[in-house]
């Protein structure tokens with residue numbers, strides 16, 4: 001049985017019959033990708049405007065990252081952390097040099113990185129801040145997305161993420177996003193951390209008021225509370241800076257990164273922080289069989305190098321502004337707002353538009369893959385190496401779709 005000869009419909013039927021239905025994907029079955037482009041099994045070409053939720057910032061199948069994967073796969077893919085490997089030390093140093101943090105804790109998925117940051121914050125709270133045992137509180141924002149584990153959905157405000165999955169992990173408090181006064185009111189002597197996405201991604205590309213993060217930084221300093229920035233989606237160039245926090249020159253106490261850390265080749269995530277915070281972990285406190293494995297680490301080293309060497313972060317800033325401006329000029333009766341930073345762009349539709357899904361399906365027919373987030377928002381987040389010609393190509397197809405009845 002040669003895979004290429006199976007039709008899209010037959011492959012969709014297999015997925016639907018044998019796979020759990022925890023996603024509602026567009027019915028496009030992809031088999032190849034290069035740069036901003038992907039091809040389905042029938043050979044149709046599409047521009048990818050989702051980038052695997054920003055995991056493919058460097059573009060699909062980047063040759064340098066692919067070569068790093070192949071080379072390391074041919075030498076040594078996995079040691080476990082029971083032994084050391086020759087990739088890990090240089091990776092830590094490169095990541096710290098690039099980001100200005102002192103220490104790294106490597107994990108695999110974004111959810112694991114966030115879990116790790118929360119564990120570090122709790123232990124820091126007990127051992128450094130002096131919070132009474134069992135009393136640590138962590139403040140998060142409504143409309144957040146941090147991943148799908150039981151503890152992470154315990155501080156979600158999205159009913160569907162939670163329903164049927166209780167009982168929930170205690171110790172979390174929710175406040176509105178973008179409201180620094182609410183943070184000031186919520187902090188108690190037992191608060192160990194405030195976790196926030198600088199821009200809410202899955203929540204619908206929600207941008208807080210200017211100065212928000214700076215004020216949050218001040219409040220956290222005042223009350224000895226750790227500021228955790230979840231930059232798994234916003235980080236590594238997506239918003240036109242290395243980190244979205246850089247737009248306000250804010251240095252968090254901890255940052256979680258993932259997604260584009262591997263350029264899409266492999267699940268690689270990490271927590272970045274200080275010696276004071278990550279130093280709370282003792283051997284045996286925390287770990288992961290695959291975290292810090294040489295294959296993932298070799299891929300991440302190449303993926304970071306590519307972002308820098310190929311000026312993708314600057315490109316995201318320039319192309320993002322152009323894309324956003326041009327989208328805003330489409331005078332569609334359906335559009336309520338175009339917003340974003342860099343190449344993280346959301347087009348919010350009016351209630352009367354009948355939901356974003358039908359627009360995403362129409363975009364697919366025109367050769368553009370985008371995914372609705374929440375009910376009314378179309379997200380445009382193409383790979384960061386996109387060119388102005390590519391964007392013009394996309395706009396010529398997005399325009400008629402946004403103007404349809």
Ligand SMILES: *Cc1c(COP(=O)(O)O)cnc(C)c1O
Pocket residue numbers: 053109110111112114145146147148197201202230231232233234258259
């Ligand atoms: C995607 C995402 C996560 C979770 O990452 P996974 O790799 O899917 O577990 C966490 N936080 C943010 C902000 C994300 O966008």
